[in-house]
Amino acid sequence: MTEISLLPGPVSLSASVRAALQQPPMYHRSAEFLSLFDAVRRQLCALAGGRDVALFPGSGTVANDVIAATLAATGVNRGLILNNGEFGKRLVGQAARFGLRPQVLTWNWGQPWDLQMIATALDDLPSGSWVWGVHYESSTGVLNDFSGLMGLARQRNVRVCIDVISSLGAEPLDLRDVFLASSTSGKALGSCSGIAMVFANPEEIVPLDQSCVPTSLDLAAAMLHAGPRFTFPSAPLHAMAAVLNEYAAQPRLRFESYTALGRYVRDELHRLGLPPLADERHASSTIATFSAPNGWDSNSFVELCRCAGFLIGGQSTYLSERRLVQIATMGAIRQQECEAFFQYLDRLLLSHPPGRVALSTVVPPPNEG
Ligand SMILES: *Cc1c(COP(=O)(O)O)cnc(C)c1O
Numbered sequence: 256m257t258e259i260s261l262l263p264g265p266v267s268l269s270a271s272v273r274a275a276l277q278q279p280p281m282y283h284r285s286a287e288f289l290s291l292f293d294a295v296r297r298q299l300c301a302l303a304g305g306r307d308v309a310l311f312p313g314s315g316t317v318a319n320d321v322i323a324a325t326l327a328a329t330g331v332n333r334g335l336i337l338n339n340g341e342f343g344k345r346l347v348g349q350a351a352r353f354g355l356r357p358q359v360l361t362w363n364w365g366q367p368w369d370l371q372m373i374a375t376a377l378d379d380l381p382s383g384s385w386v387w388g389v390h391y392e393s394s395t396g397v398l399n400d401f402s403g404l405m406g407l408a409r410q411r412n413v414r415v416c417i418d419v420i421s422s423l424g425a426e427p428l429d430l431r432d433v434f435l436a437s438s439t440s441g442k443a444l445g446s447c448s449g450i451a452m453v454f455a456n457p458e459e460i461v462p463l464d465q466s467c468v469p470t471s472l473d474l475a476a477a478m479l480h481a482g483p484r485f486t487f488p489s490a491p492l493h494a495m496a497a498v499l500n501e502y503a504a505q506p507r508l509r510f511e512s513y514t515a516l517g518r519y520v521r522d523e524l525h526r527l528g529l530p531p532l533a534d535e536r537h538a539s540s541t542i543a544t545f546s547a548p549n550g551w552d553s554n555s556f557v558e559l560c561r562c563a564g565f566l567i568g569g570q571s572t573y574l575s576e577r578r579l580v581q582i583a584t585m586g587a588i589r590q591q592e593c594e595a596f597f598q599y600l601d602r603l604l605l606s607h608p609p610g611r612v613a614l615s616t617v618v619p620p621p622n623e624g
Pocket residue numbers: 314315316317342389391392393418419420421439442
């Protein structure tokens with residue numbers, strides 16, 4: 256049975272991305288590699304409105320470490336971090352490791368940023384300080400008001416750092432005026448994981464004193480370098496080039512289909528009495544988080560779905576300890592695959608009405624299937 260992946264990563268890959276992954280490894284100093292690397296950087300900037308982008312081997316967390324290291328290199332330790340979910344919380348920890356001492360604004364899971372609170376906090380910061388937050392909070396499915404934040408920061412001359420890890424590729428972005436933005440190849444862009452990226456304006460980054468930044472996280476050096484500074488895997492680069500060609504061919508279509516599919520998923524969850532954690536007014540298109548039905552814990556529910564051929568999120572501790580599960584619609588996933596999942600959920604909930612579930616009879620043993 257081929258499983259249908261509704262995970263936020265690895266995501267379903269299109270045929271052209273799969274084909275790209277079959278190419279033989281390429282030497283990272285070859286002329287061919289350099290031109291592919293350069294083309295990917297230019298296409299990413301075209302897609303996201305960024306001035307320039309540096310690529311690093313690694314996952315999204317690496318890109319956020321680059322942001323923390325670069326903020327430390329500005330010499331401005333004070334700033335503001337916005338935390339309304341797991342990924343906002345992680346930024347706080349990553350900042351602390353580079354000696355940053357920001358104020359942290361925290362909201363409950365499922366709540367969006369409160370711009371009024373942010374404005375008040377920014378008013379207390381000196382001009383030239385920074386604010387750092389997550390655009391799509393993947394743990395809750397909340398879409399935060401990035402353009403509202405940009406407006407507040409512009410009025411106060413505050414630098415904005417933004418994690419667009421699960422929004423890049425899902426909707427049009429304009430990263431031209433951000434100080435730093437982080438993303439990754441393996442989420443909404445619909446490629447395989449392995450490449451971390453940081454968007455920035457080289458004119459703002461190159462003058463910073465990078466002497467205390469770890470070599471592998473040096474953003475200025477990475478942006479100035481033709482090709483990668485160190486060994487770089489070619490498979491995820493080929494895959495990303497394939498994805499970016501799909502975007503270049505039909506950008507609106509990709510964004511619109513993400514939006515339509517996200518709305519379909521949320522409508523179906525409402526119909527089944529499983530409302531998403533994020534209110535519809537600030538729900539993201541790519542991830543819907545909801546409580547596991549009928550008293551199942553996250554792991555049992557994920558396991559039931561897996562046995563029926565559907566991979567959904569819920570095994571991360573930050574979800575399971577809250578009895579949450581999630582469906583992501585990233586990459587080459589189509590509505591008909593989601594329809595199959597909801598038909599399965601229909602049957603499951605019909606045979607196990609609320610309150611009548613006996614865990615021992617419905618949870619399959621761990622090694623079944
Ligand atoms: C997944 C994710 C991360 C972490 O990325 P990894 O690739 O797991 O290192 C950070 N921020 C957001 C919003 C994410 O969705």
